[in-house]
Amino acid sequence: MIQTGNYNRLTVQRIKDAGAFLDDGKEGILLPKRFVPKGTKVGDELTVFVYHDSEDRLIATTQHPKAVVGDIAFLKVVGNSAHGAFLDWGLMKDLFVPKSKQISPMRLGGEYLVHLYIDTQTGRIAASQYIEHLLSNEELTVKEKEEVELIIYRETELGWAVIINNKHSGLLYANEVFQTLQVGDKMQGYIKQIREDGKIDVALGKLGYNKVEDEATKILRLLEEHNGYLPYHDKSEPEAIYNFFGMSKKVFKMTVGKLYKERKIALTKTGMQLMEKS
The missing domain is CATH 1.10.10.10 (Winged helix-like DNA-binding domain superfamily/Winged helix DNA-binding domain)
Structure with missing residues (x-):
């Protein structure tokens, strides 16, 4: 089962002038020649990222995008159209954000926090600015004193709202921050306290x-x-x-x-x- 928008471990089915075709149970997914590791032969297994090319075909790459489906990432707008914006996510084909998934019109050159998802109608990878509904503290997957990944989400009266492990929301108090922070910064931190109402206090660094x-x-x-x-x-x-x-x-x-x-x-x-x- 191929996971579009994520990394897959696939077997080389055949090698042609265009590149290596990887076994997907059908006619194969092309890994363009420029991305084929030197010495690759039929039967080898390769770890590749799979997405859709400009002609809407599944294609593989050994490049590493800045985010995969399910991630929340801070990405730059490199193009606009009547239908939406295009973000640089580290691959040849830019990441599309439909206008319906923009909180406000995205400006060229601006950087925004977005969530990567699979569009149910097209099956293609897309991005959305709407993040709040993805964050829930009802069923926690973290515990106090646990080290976590933090993304700076927005500034509040008390400090900074943060995204914890792409799943939960938390608060980083301003009086415990001794460095300049910006929305989109990815930081290492730990869970200081989980309150009775499910709210989480975090701190930067190690415990x-x-x-x-x-x-x-x-x-x-x-x-x-x-x-x-x-x-x-x-x-x-x-x-x-x-x-x-x-x-x-x-x-x-x-x-x-x-x-x-x-x-x-x-x-x-x-x-x-x-x-x-x-």
């Missing part, structure tokens, strides 16, 4: 001391790059710490404390000093 380990490496590297001394301490302004280290003051203090206990750094009144290795 607890896994994150501290990552930041510890960064601080040691920065010390080495600055002759073993940095003028930052627990009284430094949070903004100054974030601008230099790219971390919150809370994480900075946790990390510095850990490094001090491990005797990797010494603390002074004006900053921190890298300890010499014995």
Whole structure:
């Protein structure tokens, strides 16, 4: 069963001048010659992405699109027509967004969050701006402290609404964000709390001391790059710490404390000093 709009593992049925034909139980799906891996022969299995070409025929490619059917992605408009817009999704044929699936007219050069789906009438891959109905917290597939994939959805009064694993909605609080975010950004995060009403609070990065380990490496590297001394301490302004280290003051203090206990750094009144290795 061929999955249009996704990756398939298919067997090479025959090889012609046009390329390799892959077994689909019928006459075969063409993998154009320019995408056929060197040395490919009949009987080999290849992982390919299958979609429709400009003549509405199924075609295969070894290219990797920016998203597959079921994904939510942030894509750029590269063309418009009377019937809809065309998005760059990393393949030769652009991705179509019907006008009926646009919240407002998409402008050329603009970037938008869209959901990829299979049009039931044509069987072709298309995209839609309507995402809300796809997100539900009624039956959760995540749990607290679990690491998840986040997409920044929109800014709110409290912070940022996010999409969790392409399935759920969550909230990232503004006072816990120490970097510039934009709609469409894909981030690693974790589930901080699942409330009784099903609402989910998330945070960026890794949980607890896994994150501290990552930041510890960064601080040691920065010390080495600055002759073993940095003028930052627990009284430094949070903004100054974030601008230099790219971390919150809370994480900075946790990390510095850990490094001090491990005797990797010494603390002074004006900053921190890298300890010499014995």
